[in-house]
Amino acid sequence: MTIREEIDAQFPIRKTTAQKRAFEKWVMAKMREMGYRPYVDGMNRKDKLRHRNIVAGDPQNAELLISAHYDTAATIGIPDLRIPRNFPVYILAQGAVLLGMLLISLLIGTAVGLATKSGDLLILTFFFAYLALMLLMMFGAANKHNVNDNTSGIAALLETMQRLSPEAREKTAFILFDHQETGSRGAKSYGAQHVEVQTMKLLVDLNCVGDGDTFVISAPKMAQDKPEYAVVRESLEANAMASGVSTQFFGRAGVQGAGDYRRFVCGVGVSAYHHSAGVGLITGRIHTSRDIVCRQENLDYLAKSLADAAQKMNDL
Known part of the structure; x- marks a missing residue:
């Protein structure tokens, strides 16, 4: 059973406090099995929503941050059509x-x-x-099927953690954000409490990465100017063809849509899309009962690419 299948079998919905705490306990145990020391970041008690962001590694001293959100969206049956370039x-x-x-x-x-x-x-x-x-x-009521949004991102993050060498782990940190589906409030709260991380660190955010074979990578100019970004981009490009995917890189202003990465000055968004005639890139199953598709090839591709990039951080 893959990590993605394990999450989907045990924690398909992560919306209520009880559901989130159960997942939190499981994922932190999983990280400990891999040799990490995860913790729940201190909550900003001024926020009405009690954000619980799960962190592994040292974001303050890491050269590469990798993130994904773990909360589940509400639904009224209307798909959240994501059309990044049209x-x-x-x-x-x-x-x-x-x-x-x-x-x-x-x-x-x-x-x-x-x-x-x-x-x-x-x-x-x-x-x-x-x-x-x-x-x-x-x-409202939680969507019952969330394989792509965002079990896929969580699984890709955990698979990356599995692959890292001890040397690469010293240069890499991981964050699972809470409350992305209600306005990226978990990421916003984290950034407010860790201003240096929010303004200076390269953060690669994995959101809806399982459904589609074209990856859109969106990065602002400040992220693109960082040497760490060049390493990440090189790794994503180098592994794409062998993994049966393609990559398209854009500035942040050239891509429509929200995400936790937009709460960080050097945040990079990574998502997967399909090609549709007359529309271009699109993903249209999320926030519906049809969100049941996730290509394991996508997760393997991201895990390998990001692990390769993390290993190369030692050479910067």
Whole structure:
């Protein structure tokens, strides 16, 4: 059984406090088996959400940080279409979701308004129905299938940890972020408490890396200027063909979408996509019951590439 299969079998949903604590206990034990000393980063008690970011290694002194989020998204059955490079289609897709929610809210409001013969209640119901749908998208029932988002990222991170030599481990740190699905609040809280890491360290974030054979790597100019980034890019490019994947590298401004990596000055986002005629790069199963696809080849590719890069950090 692979690490990804093990997580999916035991912890397919990581949303409630109990579910997260069970996963936290398991993953920290897994890291200890590999020879690491993981810990839960101190929570910022000013935050209403109790973020618990799981850390292995020494981010303050590491040359390469690798991250993934471990929390599970809520769902109302609408797919989170991620279209990183086609801005017009991306806007149309987001607009279609917004329009659908407005129409549903209007139908509910109209029904209440007709039943009560009150225009005020129609408007009030419409407003609260729309607000409820927005809240349900973030804080509602958990999506039951999360193989790509983001069991894939967790598994790739753990497989990378397995591969590292003792020398490479001294140069590498790992973070599993909480609360990415509610606005990357776990990453934001971590950055606020560790400003040097947030502003200076190269962080490679693995999010939705299992479904698709084209990897999009998004990095801001400050990350691209770092010698560590050149090593990571070289390793990703060198292993791509043999792994049956392709890579595309862009600046941060050239890629649509959110992610924990955007909370870091030198954050690099890594995600996998399919090619679709007329759309380009897209992933469309996440936040739905169809999020059940993960290519093990993708995880092996990332683990090998990142482990190779970590090993080369000693030569910088």
